[in-house]
Amino acid sequence: MRLYGNIYAGEEVLHTMSSMLDGHGALVSMIGSVVLPLPFYFMELLVGALQAMVFTLLTAVYIKLSTDHGDACGRASLIRI
Numbered sequence: 852m853r854l855y856g857n858i859y860a861g862e863e864v865l866h867t868m869s870s871m872l873d874g875h876g877a878l879v880s881m882i883g884s885v886v887l888p889l890p891f892y893f894m895e896l897l898v899g900a901l902q903a904m905v906f907t908l909l910t911a912v913y914i915k916l917s918t919d920h921g922d923a924c925g926r927a928s929l930i931r932i
Contacts, residue, residue: 854902861895864888 865888872883 854906857898857902861891861898864891865895 868888868891869884871887872880874880875883
């Protein structure tokens with residue numbers, strides 16, 4: 852839900868910034884729809900990269916913890932055999 856909320860909020864901000872200067876003439880509207888949301892596009896890329904990094908790290912830690920049985924268990928089973 853958190854990832855969906857972040858993506859939805861980012862799209863809404865971009866849409867709002869793009870449509871702020873509608874109705875003020877063709878040239879102003881075109882420039883406003885390109886220039887005004889430009890910093891927000893870079894912010895969305897940064898947030899997306901950061902979230903991908905965090906989710907990858909959390910997944911790697913979960914997989915490591917769920918598959919790691921420890922060295923003590925491995926040695927104990929070898930000694931009994």
